[in-house]
Amino acid sequence: TQLLEQSPQFLSIQEGENLTVYCNSSSVFSSLQWYRQEPGEGPVLLVTVVTGGEVKKLKRLTFQFGDARKDSSLHITAAQPGDTGLYLCAGTMNRDDKIIFGKGTRLHILP
C-alpha cells in the first residue's frame, strides 16, 4: 500500500502551459516536502509545508498543503523545458519520523 499517491504519473505538455500535480493520502502528515530529481542525481528539496492550508511560492511554482494535512499540490505556471524532471512528494507523520516518498510525477515540457 502506497501511503502517498501522486498523480498523474506522467505528464507531457507544451512550453508555456500551466499544470498541477497532486499528492494524496488517507493519513495525516506533520509536514510534506516536494523534491525534484533529474536523471543520475539525487532528489533536491524544493519546499517544506507544515501548516494545514499553507501556500508557498517559489518563482513560477506554487505549493499548497491541504487543510487536513492529508494532501498537497504543486502548480507550475508557464512551464519551461528546464522544469522537466521527476517531482516527488514526501511526508513525515510525526516530527521525528522517517520521510516517506511517493512514486513521483515524471514531467516533460516540450519546447
Added chain:
Amino acid sequence: GAGVSQTPSNKVTEKGKYVELRCDPISGHTALYWYRQSLGQGPEFLIYFQGTGAADDSGLPNDRFFAVRPEGSVSTLKIQRTERGDSAVYLCASSPTGGNQPQHFGDGTRLSIL
C-alpha cells in the same frame, strides 16, 4: 565538496557476492538516511541513523542488508549474498538533526547484480 558524497557511483557484481556502499554525509549532520530507488519509483526508505545508532531500520528488506555508522559520520550499507532483485540506485541523505528538516541527497550508487 560540501555535499553528501556516495561511493562508488556504479557497482556491477555477480549474484551471491558481498557489496559495501559508502556514504559521507555533510559535516555536522547527525541524521543519515539510506534509501533504495528502483526504475520509475520514488525512493524507498531503508534505515535512519541518529548519530551512531539506528533510530529506525524498519525498511531493511531482510537480514542480508545491514548498515553501520560507527563514528556518527560516514555510513556503510552492506549487502550479503546479493540477488538480482537488489539491483537499484541506493541513495544516501543527511540532515542537521532529522525530523522535518531538509534532507540533502547524494547522487547515489547504481548497483547492478548480474
